[in-house]
Amino acid sequence: MRARALVVAATCLAAVLVAAVPAFATRGTQAAPLSSLTTPSRPEPAVLAVTVPDAPSVAPAAAIEMRHIWQSLNNCGPAAVVMALSTFGITADQETARLALRGPDVRRGMGPQGVDPWVNELYGLRSMWRNNGTVDLLKRLVANGFAPLVTQWMQDPSVSRIAHWRTIRGYDDGQQTFFVNDPMLGNFVPLSYQWIQDNWQPFSYRYMVVYRPEDEALLKAIVGPEWSESRNREAFYERAKAEALGQHTSAAWLTYGEASYQSGRFEEALAAFDRGFSLGSALGVFTVRSSYPQTLRALGKLNDADRAQANLSSLTAVPSSTVASPPDTFALWMAFRRTLAFDAAQPSE
Numbered sequence: 001m002r003a004r005a006l007v008v009a010a011t012c013l014a015a016v017l018v019a020a021v022p023a024f025a026t027r028g029t030q031a032a033p034l035s036s037l038t039t040p041s042r043p044e045p046a047v048l049a050v051t052v053p054d055a056p057s058v059a060p061a062a063a064i065e066m067r068h069i070w071q072s073l074n075n076c077g078p079a080a081v082v083m084a085l086s087t088f089g090i091t092a093d094q095e096t097a098r099l100a101l102r103g104p105d106v107r108r109g110m111g112p113q114g115v116d117p118w119v120n121e122l123y124g125l126r127s128m129w130r131n132n133g134t135v136d137l138l139k140r141l142v143a144n145g146f147a148p149l150v151t152q153w154m155q156d157p158s159v160s161r162i163a164h165w166r167t168i169r170g171y172d173d174g175q176q177t178f179f180v181n182d183p184m185l186g187n188f189v190p191l192s193y194q195w196i197q198d199n200w201q202p203f204s205y206r207y208m209v210v211y212r213p214e215d216e217a218l219l220k221a222i223v224g225p226e227w228s229e230s231r232n233r234e235a236f237y238e239r240a241k242a243e244a245l246g247q248h249t250s251a252a253w254l255t256y257g258e259a260s261y262q263s264g265r266f267e268e269a270l271a272a273f274d275r276g277f278s279l280g281s282a283l284g285v286f287t288v289r290s291s292y293p294q295t296l297r298a299l300g301k302l303n304d305a306d307r308a309q310a311n312l313s314s315l316t317a318v319p320s321s322t323v324a325s326p327p328d329t330f331a332l333w334m335a336f337r338r339t340l341a342f343d344a345a346q347p348s349e
Contacts, residue, residue: 058136062143063170063179069094071183076154077101077110079183080165081119084147084210090123109163109286112149112208119210126213130226131262132236133200133207135193138178139171140222141209151206153199153284154184161284163203201243202251202285204236204258233331237263244272250280254288261291262328264335266298288312294328298335 067086071079071094078097085092100118101110112129119125133150141148147167154164169188170179176193200206211219226232240259244252253276260269273292282288289312296305 058140058143060174061170061172062139064142064145064147066147066167066169066181067091068181068187069183072098073106074109075102076183077165080149080167080181081110081115081210083167083181083183084149085119085123085125087145087147088123088125088210088212110165112206115208115210124213125210126216127208127210128219128223128227129206129208130223130229130232131204131206131259132226132232132239133205135197137223138168138196138207139173142168142171144218144222146209146211146215146219146222149208149210150196150200151203152196153202156195156199157202157284161281163284163286201255204240204255204262204287233259233263237265244275248279250276250282251285252276253279254282254285257295258287258291261295261298262331264331264338266295266335269295270299282312291328298331 064087066083069079069082075094075098078101079094081101082092082094082097097118101114102108112127115129116127119127133148138148138150147169149165149167151163151165154160154162164182164184166180166182166185168178169181171177171193172179175190177190178193178196179188179190181187182189209219220227226235237259240252240256244256246252253272255276257269257271257273257276260266260272269291273288273295276282289309292312293305293309296302296308
C-alpha cells in the first residue's frame, strides 16, 4: 500500500509540489525547523502558532503536530478523522472508526454527519461541518490549533475522479501552500492554495472540525456568522452563483445547482444542474446523485426524478442504494420560509 501510495502521489502532485519546505514560527520567537515536529506526548495538540481566544489569529505560517496513517480500502474518511484525533493525543484505530462511521460495506463512503456522535461518545469531543469553506478559513483554523478535514478530489480530475478526505495540518503564505496529512498520498504533503481551491469546489467546499467543547467559543469566533446553518447556506448560494457565472465550467455550475438546492431554490437548482451536465462530466461528484433527483421531486417531477436516479447510478462505483439520501428538510424549510417572506427577525435555525 505504501509503495502504491507513493506512485499515486508522484502522479498527482507533480504540478503542486513546492521545492522548499518552510520553517514555522511562534510569535516572538525564531522560526522552528520542521524537524522539531514530533508525535505529541501530551493530550493537548502541540501547535506551533499562537492561539488568541478573543481575537483569532492568522500567522504567516503554522503547523500542528499530527500522526499520519495509511488508509485501508476506501477508508479515507475514518483515517482522516483518526489523524485529526491524534492532535488530542488520542491513538484511535481506523478499522474501529470505519465500522462506526461507514458501516460494514467497504464500498460506502463517509459523510460528516456521524462523526460528532462518535467522537462525543468515545472521547468527549465534538465535531461540526459546513459547506462554503475558504482558504482563509482553513488557515485561520490551523493557526488557532484546529485540524480541519476537507472533501476534495484525491488527484487532479484529469488523472482520476475519486472523492477523498484529507486533513489540513499546516500552511505557509510565503509558498502559498497548505500541508496535509493525506491517508493515500502521505505525511505533510504540500498542496498549493490554488490546488486546494480548485479541487474543493465540486464538493461544495465542505470542511469538518473536531474540537473540545471548551473550545467552541473560539471556533464560533473563527467561523463567524456562518456558524448559523441558514446563513451558511445563503452565503454558499451567493458564492456558487457568482462563480458559475464567472467561470462557465461544469464543476462551477454543478456546485451552483447544489447550493441552490440546499437553500431551497429548486427551479434555479434544476437549471444550474442541467447547465452543469451540458458543460462536462459529473463523474465522481457523489452529491449530485441525491440532490438532482431530490430537486426534481421538490418540483413535483416524480417520474423525471426516478429516471434521473437510475441514470446517475454510474456516477460512482458505490451502488445507489448505499448513497441514497432523503429530501433535505432544511432546504425545504428555507423554501417555505422564503415563500412566506419571513423577515430577518425570524429564528434562523
